[in-house]
Amino acid sequence: MAQLRSNYKKFMEKGARIVVLGPENAKAFEKYWQENDLPFIGIPDPTGIVLKAFGQEVNLFKLGRMPAQVLVDKHGVALFAHYGHSMADIPDPEDVLSSL
Amino acid sequence: MEVVLSKVAIGSPAPNFSLMDMRGNLFELRKETEKGPILLVFNRGFV
Numbered sequence: 001m002a003q004l005r006s007n008y009k010k011f012m013e014k015g016a017r018i019v020v021l022g023p024e025n026a027k028a029f030e031k032y033w034q035e036n037d038l039p040f041i042g043i044p045d046p047t048g049i050v051l052k053a054f055g056q057e058v059n060l061f062k063l064g065r066m067p068a069q070v071l072v073d074k075h076g077v078a079l080f081a082h083y084g085h086s087m088a089d090i091p092d093p094e095d096v097l098s099s100l
Numbered sequence: 101m102e103v104v105l106s107k108v109a110i111g112s113p114a115p116n117f118s119l120m121d122m123r124g125n126l127f128e129l130r131k132e133t134e135k136g137p138i139l140l141v142f143n144r145g146f147v
Binding site: 026053 | 106107108109110113114115116117119120121122123124127129130132135136137138139140141142143144146
């Protein structure tokens with residue numbers, strides 16, 4: 001998320017917002033946001049309902065949820081989609097920005 | 101909300117969803133994308 005924070009201004013300049021979903025509850029999200037000074041919208045998804053809707057992989061042998069990013073345009077269509085195969089498999093923000 | 105078990109492909113419609121954000125505001129993807137593109141980042145967790 002540090003990379004996204006560093007590139008946040010570029011996303012804003014292109015009219016895009018960043019929304020982070022994760023398994024923690026709202027309180028944990030708020031704490032993490034304050035500690036890391038994050039400008040994004042945070043959405044707790046502890047039951048995994050959105051995770052399942054978007055097909056985010058959960059791999060117990062790889063310690064849980066795999067990273068995934070989906071860029072959705074004004075018409076609700078996916079412009080970019082990346083589903084990581086490991087915890088470190090995260091797209092370069094510049095690759096996402098180039099889709100805007 | 102529809103339940104989809106397959107990944108979202110580029111060019112396909114993203115599933116709509118409504119959830120409360122961490123500050124108690126209702127977030128509905130379809131309504132929010134009307135204001136502009138949104139990058140959804142599915143995080144594994146903060147631990």
